Amino acid sequence: MIENTPILPTNSPYLGDPLLTRYHSSQLDLDVFGTSVTRNTIPVQMSFSRNVLLILFGQVLTTLVFTVSLQYIQLTWDWLQISILTWWIPIIPCVLAAILILWQLWALYFQLVNLARIILLTIFSCLSSFIIGEIVVTFCYADGLLVMNLVISGIVAFYCYTFQQKFKFSGPSPWFCGMAAICLNASWLRILFELDALEILTPIGLAGVICTYILLDLYYIMDNTSAEDVILANTCLYADILYPMRCLHNLCELSDNLNMLDILYPGPPN
Incomplete structure (x- = not known):
């Protein structure tokens, strides 16, 4: 009974075969605007990731500064407490302006010339932070301050990971570094x-989810943008979270490269 049981191949000759490789739908025109980051050398990949994370760190830090400033400006604080709906007055035009600028940057x-990209990204960062x-x-x-501080620690851990040149910026290693920094x-x-120990679990979990999203989306962005498009990569981080179907699409594309079950691959040719 045991002798007749088929043994699944663990080292299939078809693994890695370029003829059987499924390319992402966004890779059909991969070289139209340049070679993707993942097809460059490790130093180029690290430099790209470092620049994107540095911009993101500045945006989160700016949000933290805006939050503390709004709290300690007594006039603004009193004005916000007059009515439950009062705070919607500046929020609505700022949200519309931020969405419009984000769409301009993404689409x-x-x-756009590089100077226009920088100006639009700066305005969008200030609006989103406000x-x-x-x-x-x-x-x-x-709770918001706590989560922001934890997210910043995760981003800093990702940033520090980019200073080594031995391993690529991919896989679970950066994630473990970020989660360790958060904890x-x-x-x-x-x-x-x-x-207490239980009350801190919710902020840790929320910060972990945010940092995980940043990391996974950055993996996908590196596979579909060139090394010069740092501003575009930062823009995509916001565009993907505002467009859930695009975020789900990116996750599905990332899962295509996970070779977890050997049974999904054919055996050796006869």
């Missing part, structure tokens, strides 16, 4: 915010 990126900061001040100031940072933030 018309290759038609929007998030005002929402956090109005509804969840302490270590949470140990003293728990004391600072006077939280």
Whole structure:
């Protein structure tokens, strides 16, 4: 009975065969605007990831500064507390302007000069920081600050990972570094915010989800943009989360390269 049981191949000759490789749908015109980041050398990949993460770090830090500033400006704080609907007055035009600028950056990126890209990204970063900061001040100031600090620690860990040249910026290694930084940072933030061990779990989980999204989406972006398109990569991080179907598409594309089950591959030729 045991002798007749077929043994599944663990080293199929078809693995890695270019004739059987499924290319992503977005790779059909991969070289129209340049070679993707993942097809470059490791130093180029690390430099690209480092620049994207540095911009993202600045955006999250700006959001943190906006949040603290709105909290400690007494006039703004009193004005926000007059009515539950009062804070919608500046939020609505800022949201519309931020969406319009994001669409301009994402859809018309290759038609804009570099200076225009930088200006639009700066304006969008300020608007998004103000929007998030005002929402956090109005509804969840302490928890919002805690999550922002944890997210910053995760981004810093990703950033530090890019300084090594031995391993690519892919796989679970950067994720483990980010999660470790979040947990270590949470140990003293728990004391600072006077939280017990159970209360800190929710901010850790939320920060972990945000950092995981950043990392996975950055993996996909590296596979579909050139090394010079740092601003486009940062824009895609926001566009993907605002467009859930695109985010789901990116996740499906990433899962195509996961060779987890040998049974999915044919055996050796007879």
